[in-house]
Amino acid sequence: MIASRQEGDRSSGQFNIRVNQLRKVLRTSHGTEPLVAIDRLTFSVMAGEIACIVGRTGCGKSTFLNILAGLDHPTEGEITIGENTPYNAFDLFKGAVAVIFQQDRLLPWRTARENVELGLEILGISPGQRRETAEEWLTRLELSGFLNAYPGELSGGMRQRVAMARAFALDPQLLLVDEAFGHLDEVTARQLRVDFLKHASRRGTTVVMVTHQLEEAIETAEKIFVFGKPARLLAEIDTPAALSRMSKEELRTFIQETIDSNQPRQL
Amino acid sequence: MGSFLAPPTMGESPVWPRGLSLGLRRETFFSLLLFACAWQIASYFAPPYVIPGWQAIGKSLLHLHMEWIAVTAVRVLFSLLLSFGLGALLAMLMYSSRAFERYLLPLLKMLMAVPVLCWILFAVLWFRGVEFRIAFVLVIICGPIFVIDLLDGMKGVLREWREMLRSLRPSKFQFFQKLILPAILPAVLTSWKVNLSLAVRVVTIAELVGATSGIGYGLVVAQGLFSIADIFAWTLVLVVILLVAQQIITLLEDRLLHWRESA
Numbered sequence: 001m002i003a004s005r006q007e008g009d010r011s012s013g014q015f016n017i018r019v020n021q022l023r024k025v026l027r028t029s030h031g032t033e034p035l036v037a038i039d040r041l042t043f044s045v046m047a048g049e050i051a052c053i054v055g056r057t058g059c060g061k062s063t064f065l066n067i068l069a070g071l072d073h074p075t076e077g078e079i080t081i082g083e084n085t086p087y088n089a090f091d092l093f094k095g096a097v098a099v100i101f102q103q104d105r106l107l108p109w110r111t112a113r114e115n116v117e118l119g120l121e122i123l124g125i126s127p128g129q130r131r132e133t134a135e136e137w138l139t140r141l142e143l144s145g146f147l148n149a150y151p152g153e154l155s156g157g158m159r160q161r162v163a164m165a166r167a168f169a170l171d172p173q174l175l176l177v178d179e180a181f182g183h184l185d186e187v188t189a190r191q192l193r194v195d196f197l198k199h200a201s202r203r204g205t206t207v208v209m210v211t212h213q214l215e216e217a218i219e220t221a222e223k224i225f226v227f228g229k230p231a232r233l234l235a236e237i238d239t240p241a242a243l244s245r246m247s248k249e250e251l252r253t254f255i256q257e258t259i260d261s262n263q264p265r266q267l
Numbered sequence: 268m269g270s271f272l273a274p275p276t277m278g279e280s281p282v283w284p285r286g287l288s289l290g291l292r293r294e295t296f297f298s299l300l301l302f303a304c305a306w307q308i309a310s311y312f313a314p315p316y317v318i319p320g321w322q323a324i325g326k327s328l329l330h331l332h333m334e335w336i337a338v339t340a341v342r343v344l345f346s347l348l349l350s351f352g353l354g355a356l357l358a359m360l361m362y363s364s365r366a367f368e369r370y371l372l373p374l375l376k377m378l379m380a381v382p383v384l385c386w387i388l389f390a391v392l393w394f395r396g397v398e399f400r401i402a403f404v405l406v407i408i409c410g411p412i413f414v415i416d417l418l419d420g421m422k423g424v425l426r427e428w429r430e431m432l433r434s435l436r437p438s439k440f441q442f443f444q445k446l447i448l449p450a451i452l453p454a455v456l457t458s459w460k461v462n463l464s465l466a467v468r469v470v471t472i473a474e475l476v477g478a479t480s481g482i483g484y485g486l487v488v489a490q491g492l493f494s495i496a497d498i499f500a501w502t503l504v505l506v507v508i509l510l511v512a513q514q515i516i517t518l519l520e521d522r523l524l525h526w527r528e529s530a
Contacts, residue, residue, distance in 0.1 A: 069434050094436040105431040109449050109526045118445065119435045152529035170435075 014082045015047040015096075015173045015206045017068070021077035024063055024231075037063045038074070038231040045223065047173075050200065050207040052221030054214060056259055060231030061210040062102075065178050068208060069099050081174060095123045098172035100180040104163040106151040112138060113147040116165045123170070130169075137165035141195060157188035164192070168199055175200060177209040181216065193220060214252050218243075226255055228262045235265050242267055319496040327500035332485060336504055339474065339481040342398070343466045346405035350462065353406065354413025359443075361414070362421045375411045383408060383469055387476055397477050404473045409462045416461075420454030421447055453527075456520050463512045467505060 024038035037060040045051045053061050066072040068079055070086035070093060078085055086093050098119065106115045113134045120130035138147055141161045151159055160180060167175060177196075181189035197220060200207050211217055217224050218239060226235040235258050242251050258265045303321065310320035361368035386407055390400040424447060432446045474483020482501055489497035 066430075070436075071430060071433055091436055097434070099431070099434040101427070101431060103427060105427050107428065107446070107449070108529075109452075109524075118432075121445065122435045122437045122441050150526045150529040152526070 016082060017045040017174070017206070017208070018080045019043050019077075020080070022064070022067070022074050022079060023076040024060065024067065024072075025075045026063075036230045038067075040077070041227075041232055042077075043225055043233050043236060045206065045208060047206050048204050049222050050197070050220060051209065051223045051225060052217035053208065053210045053225045053227055054212065054217045054255060054259070055227030055231065056229050057212055059227050059229035061212075061227060062178055064227075064231055065099075065176050065208070065210050069097060069176050093174075095119070095170050096172055097174045097176065098167035098170045099176045099178065100160075100163055100167045102179045102182065104151070104156075104159040106159055106162055106166075108151050111148045111150055112143060112154065112162045112165075115151070115162055116169050119166060119170045133169050134165070137169045138162070140199070141165050157184055157192065160184060160192060161195075164196060168203075171203065172205060174206045174208070177207060179211055180209075182211065182213060189216075214255050215248075217255070218248055218251055224255065226258045228259075228264075234258050234263065235267065237267055316493070316495045319499055323496040324499045324503065327494070327496040328503070331497070331500055331504065332480075335481050335485050336508070339467075339470055339483070340508065342401055342474075342481065343405070343463070343470050346402050346470070347409060347459070347462060347466055349402065350406045350409040351413050351459070354410050355417055357410075357414045358417035358421060361418050362447075368418070375414055378407060379411045379415075383472060387473055390473070391476055397479070400477065401470060401473045405466055405469060408469050409466055412462055412465070413458055416454055416458035417451060420451030423454070424450045453520075453524055456516055456523070460513055460516050463516070464509055467509045467512070471505065 019041055022038050022041040023036070026035045026037050028035065041064065053064070055061055063072065067074050068081075068086060070090050073087045079087075081093065081097075084092055086097065106112075107118070110118065113131070116134035116137055117130045120133060125133070135144075135147060138144060138161075141164060143158060143161055143165070146154060146158065151162070154162065163180070180196075181192050184192065193216065209217075209220060211220075221239050224235075224237040224239055225233060226237070228234045235255070237251070237255070239251075246254075254265075254267060306318065307321055310318045315323065357371065361371055383404070386404050387400075390403050394400045394403060428446060428450065432442060437445060470481070471483040471486065474481040475487055478484045482505060485501050486498060489495075489501060
């Protein structure tokens with residue numbers, strides 16, 4: 001799984017994602033009405049695409065991402081990655097799917113390098129090779145001087161870079177990103193986005209990214225999925241095609257109006 | 268007690284080089300010295316069977332059965348290791364199975380509500396071997412504390428960390444090894460500190476009943492001979508054992524949890 005994939009792999013159908021009539025109902029423990037978090041969601045993402053999901057806060061974006069990561073099960077419907085469902089064939093996707101979370105979620109007792117090595121340890125990579133991979137990724141992400149620093153000694157942006165290195169070090173075929181840059185200041189977030197896109201597109205990784213920042217989605221994604229509340233598809237936008245017909249600002253306005261109306265719209 | 272022999276923090280000056288001092292701070296040293304002086308002065312005014320002077324206590328210390336100190340230390344260490352092993356096993360089972368936890372937790376709470384003295388009496392009534400009695404009492408007192416502390420530690424591991432690790436798809440063993448064990452290490456060390464202090468006090472009481480060696484037996488003999496200096500000497504030994512044991516754990520904490528300084 002670690003062996004580098006070639007750029008041509010972007011067209012491989014192995015990691016096509018198909019979401020079919022997905023529904024998730026959350027049952028609360030305090031006896032209130034069950035909450036529909038995802039309602040009959042259907043769309044697909046092709047292998048190698050960078051897709052962004054936008055929508056209101058609390059519309060079920062992160063719940064969707066958790067199901068896609070295999071960490072949760074849907075109530076109805078299914079998600080397939082290639083031929084398999086990530087929550088049923090959980091172990092099949094070991095090393096193939098990586099997640100960058102909203103907060104860095106670094107383990108405080110591990111140094112930056114050891115945090116990056118974590119996923120490689122789980123894959124059973126030899127100590128020498130995982131050390132080399134971790135150092136290589138931390139260097140690429142401009143943290144070569146902080147290999148042995150503990151998370152408590154790093155700034156928010158640096159910590160998120162380590163989390164990014166932890167995900168990239170696995171060389172995953174599918175990378176899930178949950179509002180990973182939203183809590184950082186704009187300058188740091190922009191720089192991290194640029195670095196992230198550079199590495200993700202160079203390796204041909206399929207990316208599904210959740211964000212509530214429309215500019216981030218427009219600048220980053222090849223495809224934008226606009227979610228309503230509860231999560232259902234309001235619009236699917238081919239970003240390069242849309243930007244050939246309208247300005248970034250017009251596209252932003254269209255997306256914002258779609259979210260506000262909570263009704264399906266065509267571009 | 269925790270800060271009594273705590274390592275010096277920045278800006279505080281140790282009395283002597285740290286390696287020799289066991290982290291003894293200047294303030295701690297002087298407060299102990301003050302106590303020793305006050306004790307000596309009091310001994311001049313009180314009868315020797317109430318407050319014996321340091322000279323008498325020192326003489327008693329020289330004549331104590333040193334092997335009894337080792338016997339008590341081995342009993343404490345063996346029982347604590349057994350309690351910890353059993354406690355860790357039960358805590359892991361309870362963490363893995365909610366049903367198991369629901370059945371076992373009330374029993375543990377009931378065991379913890381029984382006074383030490385009752386356990387000692389039960390041990391005398393139920394078992395013949397002295398060593399078994401002492402081990403039983405220590406394990407039944409310290410075991411449940413280990414279980415509760417470890418279980419709390421495991422449950423306290425952040426959901427965010429658990430999700431992050433699960434996203435890497437580890438085996439159950441890797442999940443415990445990479446996340447749960449290092450995350451509960453501070454709770455484990457704190458639990459050891461608490462149980463060490465408890466075990467040293469409980470073993471002495473347990474040795475009062477039926478033992479023919481150990482510090483508790485030494486105290487019974489001293490009481491029989493009405494040797495107050497011996498009683499104080501044994502007490503001093505107990506306090507020193509406890510402080511040294513606590514300090515060893517503090518040093519372990521410094522070594523294993525040094526990452527906390529950066530947090």
